[in-house]
Amino acid sequence: MTIKATIGALLLAGTALCAPATWAQEVQRGGTLNFTAPYGSSVGTLDITASAEVQTEIVAHAMHRSLYKWNPETGKPEPDLFTEVTVSDDGMTHTYKLRDDAVFHNDKPFTADDVIYSYNRIATPVTASPSANFISRIQGFEEVQGGSATEMSGLKKIDDHTLEITFTASQDPGFDLMQNYVPIYPSNVDGNTQATQPVGLGPFRFVEHVPGSRVSFERFEGFFGEDDQPYLDRLNILIMGEAAARDVAFRNREIDVSVLGSQQYQEYQADADLSKGLLEVAELFTRVVGFDTTKPPFDDKRVRQAVNHGIDKDLIIDRLVKGKAFPAVGFMPTTSPAFDPDAQGYAYDPEKAKALLEEAGHPDGIDLPVIANQNESWGAPIVEAIIPMLARSNIRASVEPVENAVLEDRITGGNFTAFIWSLSSGPDPLNILRCFYSKTAQSACNYTNFSNAEVDRLYEAAQQERDEAARNDLIRQADAIIRDEAPYWFFNYNKAVMAYQPWVHGLRGNPQELAIQDYEKIWIDDTAPADRKPQ
Amino acid sequence: MGRYILRRLLQMIPTLLAVAALIFLIFSVLPGSFAGTMTGGGRRALSPELVAQINAQFGLDKPLPVRFWDYLVRLVQFDLGTSFRTREPVVDLIAARIWPSLQLALSAMALAVTVGIPLGFLAAMRPGSLLDSVTMIGAVSGLSMPQFWLGLLLMYVFALQLGWLPSFGYGEGRLRNLILPAIALGFAPLALLARTTRAGVLEVMASDHIRTAIAKGASPSQMVRWHVLRNVMVLIVTTMGLQIGSLLGQALVIEKLFSWPGLGSLMVDSVAIRDIPVVQGTILVIVLWFLVINVLVDVIYAAIDPRISLR
Numbered sequence: 001m002t003i004k005a006t007i008g009a010l011l012l013a014g015t016a017l018c019a020p021a022t023w024a025q026e027v028q029r030g031g032t033l034n035f036t037a038p039y040g041s042s043v044g045t046l047d048i049t050a051s052a053e054v055q056t057e058i059v060a061h062a063m064h065r066s067l068y069k070w071n072p073e074t075g076k077p078e079p080d081l082f083t084e085v086t087v088s089d090d091g092m093t094h095t096y097k098l099r100d101d102a103v104f105h106n107d108k109p110f111t112a113d114d115v116i117y118s119y120n121r122i123a124t125p126v127t128a129s130p131s132a133n134f135i136s137r138i139q140g141f142e143e144v145q146g147g148s149a150t151e152m153s154g155l156k157k158i159d160d161h162t163l164e165i166t167f168t169a170s171q172d173p174g175f176d177l178m179q180n181y182v183p184i185y186p187s188n189v190d191g192n193t194q195a196t197q198p199v200g201l202g203p204f205r206f207v208e209h210v211p212g213s214r215v216s217f218e219r220f221e222g223f224f225g226e227d228d229q230p231y232l233d234r235l236n237i238l239i240m241g242e243a244a245a246r247d248v249a250f251r252n253r254e255i256d257v258s259v260l261g262s263q264q265y266q267e268y269q270a271d272a273d274l275s276k277g278l279l280e281v282a283e284l285f286t287r288v289v290g291f292d293t294t295k296p297p298f299d300d301k302r303v304r305q306a307v308n309h310g311i312d313k314d315l316i317i318d319r320l321v322k323g324k325a326f327p328a329v330g331f332m333p334t335t336s337p338a339f340d341p342d343a344q345g346y347a348y349d350p351e352k353a354k355a356l357l358e359e360a361g362h363p364d365g366i367d368l369p370v371i372a373n374q375n376e377s378w379g380a381p382i383v384e385a386i387i388p389m390l391a392r393s394n395i396r397a398s399v400e401p402v403e404n405a406v407l408e409d410r411i412t413g414g415n416f417t418a419f420i421w422s423l424s425s426g427p428d429p430l431n432i433l434r435c436f437y438s439k440t441a442q443s444a445c446n447y448t449n450f451s452n453a454e455v456d457r458l459y460e461a462a463q464q465e466r467d468e469a470a471r472n473d474l475i476r477q478a479d480a481i482i483r484d485e486a487p488y489w490f491f492n493y494n495k496a497v498m499a500y501q502p503w504v505h506g507l508r509g510n511p512q513e514l515a516i517q518d519y520e521k522i523w524i525d526d527t528a529p530a531d532r533k534p535q
Numbered sequence: 536m537g538r539y540i541l542r543r544l545l546q547m548i549p550t551l552l553a554v555a556a557l558i559f560l561i562f563s564v565l566p567g568s569f570a571g572t573m574t575g576g577g578r579r580a581l582s583p584e585l586v587a588q589i590n591a592q593f594g595l596d597k598p599l600p601v602r603f604w605d606y607l608v609r610l611v612q613f614d615l616g617t618s619f620r621t622r623e624p625v626v627d628l629i630a631a632r633i634w635p636s637l638q639l640a641l642s643a644m645a646l647a648v649t650v651g652i653p654l655g656f657l658a659a660m661r662p663g664s665l666l667d668s669v670t671m672i673g674a675v676s677g678l679s680m681p682q683f684w685l686g687l688l689l690m691y692v693f694a695l696q697l698g699w700l701p702s703f704g705y706g707e708g709r710l711r712n713l714i715l716p717a718i719a720l721g722f723a724p725l726a727l728l729a730r731t732t733r734a735g736v737l738e739v740m741a742s743d744h745i746r747t748a749i750a751k752g753a754s755p756s757q758m759v760r761w762h763v764l765r766n767v768m769v770l771i772v773t774t775m776g777l778q779i780g781s782l783l784g785q786a787l788v789i790e791k792l793f794s795w796p797g798l799g800s801l802m803v804d805s806v807a808i809r810d811i812p813v814v815q816g817t818i819l820v821i822v823l824w825f826l827v828i829n830v831l832v833d834v835i836y837a838a839i840d841p842r843i844s845l846r
Contacts (some may be wrong), residue, residue, distance in 0.1 A: 041791045041800040044620040044808070051620070052575035053808075128588040131581055145584060194623055211631050213705040214795035240703065242792050248690045248702045285577075352677045404576070405567030405809050412581055423577040435580070445580035494639050 025505070030534030031524045033504070034236040038259040038515065041241040042212045047194040048181055049122050052130040054513060057180045059215050059237050061518050063105070064183035064200035066093035067096070067115065070172040070508045075337055075427060077174030081110065081184060081201075082163075091170030091466050093138075098161040103225040104186040105205045111222075112163040116155045117187035120144065123152055127191075131181040137173065139166040140364055147353065171463055175428035180516065190343060203230040203520035212240045223520065231506070233534075235428035240500050254530050256504050259515050260497040262322040262377055265446025267498055279498040281509035282326055282335045287378040288488035290411075294449045298417065302360040304486040307368065309348035310393035311386050317492055320385055321377050325492035330483035331432070333493040335511045336428035337468075338475040343483065345490060353393035365394025370418045371411075373404045378422045378491070412443040419447075426513055431476045433459050436482055448487035455481050503528040536834070543830045548821070552607075554822050559606055562811045567840035569619045569809040572597075588605055593619050606815075609783040617818070620805065625816035628801065633820070635705060636797035639789070640782040642713055643721030649777065651725040653769060655732025656759075662737065668732055682785075686719040686792045694771065703794045716793040720786055731774045735767040742766075768828025768839045776832035780825040 037043060037058045045051050048060035063395035069080035078083065082096040122129045124145040135141060139154025167173055176182070189199050198206045202226070204217035217235040224440045235249035240246045243261050250258040251274075260268060260278075268274040290306070291298035298304055304534060329345030332338050358364060368390065372380040383399040390397045402410065411419050423445075425432050434440055435461045436453035458478040465471040484488070496514035500507055506522040526533045569587040573579075585728035590596040615625035635655055658670040693715060694702035700816060740763065748762050787799025790818065798817050805813035 039802055040807075041794070042804045043659060044618075044804070044810075045622060047622070050622055052579060054575065054578070061801055126589050126592070128585065128592040129584060130575075130579070130581075130589075133582060136582075192622075195623055210705050210796050211628070212635075212790065212800045213794050216570060238704065238794060240794050244687055245690065245703055245792050245794070248687070248695055252695045252698070254694075254704075403807070405572050405807060407569045408574050409571035410575070412574060412586075421577050424579065439702050440580075441583055443580075443586065444582045516683045 001463070015424065023486075024526060027505075027523050028525050029229060029231050029523070030233045030398070030533045031231075031523060031528060032236060032532040033521070033524060034255045034532065035235060036240045036255050036258055036515075036518070037215075037237050038243070038247060039239060041235075041239060042216060043209070043239060044211060045195045046090050046198045046206070047191075048183055049127070049129045049131045049185075050195065054515065055239070057513070058069060058515050059179075060183060060198075061180050061202070061208050062217050062218075062235055062237065063198055063202040063205040064185075065202050065447045066178055066183050067104075067285070068220075070178050070427065070510070070512060072508050072512070075335065075424070075511070077178040077502035079176070081115075084266050087275040092168070093164060093166045095158070096163045098163055099224055100161050102199045102201050103222045104189075105220055105222075106186060106189065108186045108203055109190050109253070111160040111187075112157040113160075113187045114184050114531070115163055116151070116157060117184045118183065119155060120151050121185070121191050122182060127442060131179070132178050134182045136167050137167045137171075137176065139168055141168075141246075159178070161303075161448070163266055167461070169432055169463060170466060171264050172428075172468075175431060179206075191305060204229070204232075204235050207234075208497050212239060221487050228520050230520035232519065235519055250501075251333050253501065256524065256532075257498055257507070260324075260499055262320075262324040264499075265324045266322040268497075274499060277500045277502055279500060279507055279509055279514070281496050281511050281514055282333065282493040283496045283514060284333055284511050285336055285422050285494040286328055286331055286333055286421045286425040286488075287325070287420075287491040287494065288331075289383075289418055289420045290416075290448045290488050292414065292416060292449055293451070293485075293487050297360065297362055297366050300360045301485050302356045303366060303486075304489075305346065305358040306353040306393060307390065307395060307489050308486050309349045309356065310390045310395055310490060311491075312348040312389055313491055314348070316382060316385050318469065320382065321492065324495050324497060325377065326495060328490035328492050330479055330486065330490055332475070332479045333425045333437075334425050336429050336434075338472045338479060339432065340476045340479065343480070345483075346486070350389075350392040353395070357394055362394075365396060366531045368397040368418055369400060370397060370420055371400045371407060372420045373407045374400060374425050377423070377494070378420055380420075380493070383420055392422065397436075409449050412419060414449070415443045420449075420491075425449075425493070429472060430459075431464055431473050433462065433478055434502065436478065436487070439517045448484070450485070452481060452485060453520065454478075455485075503533070536837075540830060540834065541788050543833065547826045547830075550826060551819065551823060552610075555607070555610055555819060556603075556644055558815050559603055562814060563602070563807075565590070565809075567809050568595070569811070571810045574781070589619075594616075615816035618805075618810055618813045620808055620810040620813070625812050628813060629798065629816055629820055632796055632798045635708065635791075635795060636783055636799070637787060638708060638713065638722050638780065639716055639720060639786055639795060639797055642717035642723060643786075644775070644779045644783055645723035646717055647724035647728050648775065651728030651799050652732050656736055658729065659733040659736035659740065661758075667733075670733070674730040674733075675725040677722045678730070680722065682719055682788045683792060686716070687721055689715045689719055690792075703792075705794070716789050718746065719792075722791045724775075727778065728770040728771065728774055732767065732771055735770040739763050739766045740748055747774050759764070765839060769836060772835050772839065773833055776828050780828040783824050784821045 038053045039055050040239040043055045043059050066083050068077040070472040071078045082098050084097045088094040119135050121289045122131045123141050125145055138152050143149035144152055156164040171527035186199055203223045205220040207218050209215045215237045219230045219233055241433035246258045249255045291304055313327050329343045346435050370383045372383050380399050380401045387397045409415050436450045436455050436457050440446040455478045458474050462471045497513050510516055570589040574581045586613055654670050658667040690702040693700045700715055748758050785804050786797055790797040790800040802817040
């Protein structure tokens with residue numbers, strides 16, 4: 001089951017990457033794309049450095065660029081705003097040759113000053129930027145945060161197009177600096193205006209924001225890179241938080257793409273026409289039930305293992321999640337470079353679960369109160385489904401439904417016995433392993449208060465290891481220990497699904513977040529509705 | 536009249552302050568915090584330092600009485616504070632949303648008034664007729680039908696099947712985009728107005744002065760214009776006032792469904808992310824709207840019926 005699921009996931013992801021690109025057809029320029037932002041009924045701010053919301057990220061990726069960019073095909077960061085980088089022998093200092101052909105939407109040429117300005121702005125405590133974590137490894141970050149400096153000492157301009165960045169650790173900075181949350185803003189524009197009048201150097205220029213309805217862009221003729229010129233004339237990102245409304249609008253050809261939930265996924269699969277336009281990808285998210293490993297009885301790994309054996313996750317994925325997920329074998333997902341294809345997950349075995357509980361000194365069973373939001377794929381409905389399963393193993397599970405903001409507050413504040421959630425498990429496996437490092441604060445992703453000396457040792461060794469294969473091997477060893485220690489019930493890896501119209505081409509299966517697309521690579525053909533097709 | 540309106544407007548101040556205090560206290564004790572939502576739904580680590588910075592920036596690290604006092608001081612200066620989420624003044628966020636909200640609420644009410652009142656009248660003039668039965672069945676359905684479901688039904692029929700209207704979006708405030716959300720929002724008040732009007736007219740028609748007017752040979756149009764309409768208007772205006780006052784707040788489901796950029800959807804998203812200043816600001820605006828409508832209704836009472844004096 002495990003190997004089949006893994007291979008299936010990888011094949012699906014691979015197929016998804018090229019499915020919508022009908023290369024035989026000649027690329028057409030022009031037209032308008034109606035994209036959707038499906039995660040809420042508004043976009044809070046247009047300044048991505050002040051937000052942690054995917055809605056804002058969907059919008060920001062149209063108009064901003066970061067130092068690195070993510071390549072979903074290779075699963076690695078690659079240069080975006082620089083052409084070459086030289087790394088010092090100790091791996092701490094990176095010297096970037098910045099692009100000399102990039103300009104901002106206000107015609108300002110891109111230089112090293114813009115990178116220094118942007119990173120210092122994020123680091124300044126007065127901005128209280130949730131993006132700060134991504135630049136925290138730049139030397140001098142702590143001093144700026146502490147107020148003893150106003151600029152990070154690790155940022156040094158050599159000349160207009162040469163920048164030296166010194167980090168406090170030798171690990172690849174690309175995973176952090178490719179994030180859409182650390183874009184490069186022009187240094188000649190007041191950062192406070194980015195919330196309403198954003199200026200970037202991305203492929204599309206901001207035109208208008210109708211709060212709660214849409215954000216519109218037009219092609220930026222000055223976008224850098226000969227091969228990356230956007231095809232579309234206009235891009236509308238429509239804010240549509242209601243799945244049912246998206247469904248009607250998609251079927252009515254008013255929108256060009258729509259992110260599907262599990263119920264719609266099943267309906268679209270069953271439809272002869274709609275099923276032809278489905279882009280699927282195994283996203284880097286792991287759905288789990290987390291236990292506070294410091295609280296009895298969950299401080300005993302046998303109890304945690306018993307929960308893992310007591311649930312038939314395949315059945316839940318099939319019946320409740322409608323096949324829109326891959327069964328998890330551990331925390332690292334199949335699309336992570338540190339995933340172990342030989343890994344074995346926990347088989348459904350209520351008798352073994354009971355035996356483990358007895359061995360742990362709980363012959364009468366245990367109580368498992370789980371806090372959950374109302375999400376259909378990783379919330380209260382799932383916990384309700386596992387209650388009768390766990391009862392067979394003498395585990396008396398119960399659900400405490402809470403609102404999402406309360407769920408996040410209680411998890412980060414350690415106010416729970418168990419919770420169900422969807423956690424990011426990529427793209428950087430080392431960064432993910434940090435969430436199991438005992439020195440990581442509970443609020444800073446070590447939600448289960450996990451502590452294991454061997455995992456700590458492997459994490460520290462991986463941090464120092466500069467060879468990627470060797471580093472991933474260390475992470476894989478740590479992941480095996482985590483799998484055995486079972487701080488989570490490993491439920492599933494998300495399968496994200498996007499429906500697209502037949503005239504849309506160039507979408508990519510981004511396992512980080514399917515709704516984040518490289519808009520400059522998308523084009524539409526002349527079978528699109530008259531008001532949107534290329535003229 | 537002028538003194539009366541001024542007095543009523545001044546009376547709104549303590550009401551607004553009491554509401555503001557209540558909202559502040561409720562959202563101060565509600566579990567969940569803005570900083571906690573910065574994990575982006577499990578997508579990123581949230582350092583304790585960032586939580587402290589966010590709380591410090593928005594004054595959330597101060598004791599509750601200090602925050603309350605700061606809030607009141609700002610409020611009396613018409614400063615609704617700064618949004619945690621967008622870091623823009625709350626007034627600006629509300630200003631961007633108030634016109635679409637009013638557009639939707641007033642259109643829905645216009646539909647309810649222009650269709651609901653005549654329907655109620657006609658039904659009452661012919662009690663027991665087919666029109667009466669259909670109107671009352673429609674009224675009961677309209678009152679019991681969930682807005683969300685009605686909105687989806689309208690989308691399905693008029694956008695997907697007939698292709699006459701767009702299924703969502705603001706569309707620069709074009710009428711085409713307004714029609715479906717306005718019908719979805721206006722259907723319940725339309726039904727209530729039809730039902731109320733019918734009941735009111737039937738009651739007036741059964742009264743002695745109508746019998747006298749008929750005995751004196753008044754034509755049906757004279758009777759309706761001079762004797763029925765004026766008497767039933769107080770009831771209709773009361774119902775209209777209550778409905779129009781609450782439409783701004785009720786619109787949130789419709790706004791979300793149709794991607795309409797109003798106050799309701801702003802409030803819902805702000806509650807979800809615990810952007811408290813925006814929640815407080817939007818609720819205050821909705822309450823203020825309700826109070827202003829109430830004053831207007833009282834003024835209209837006096838115009839309709841001279842027996843009602845404004846003191």
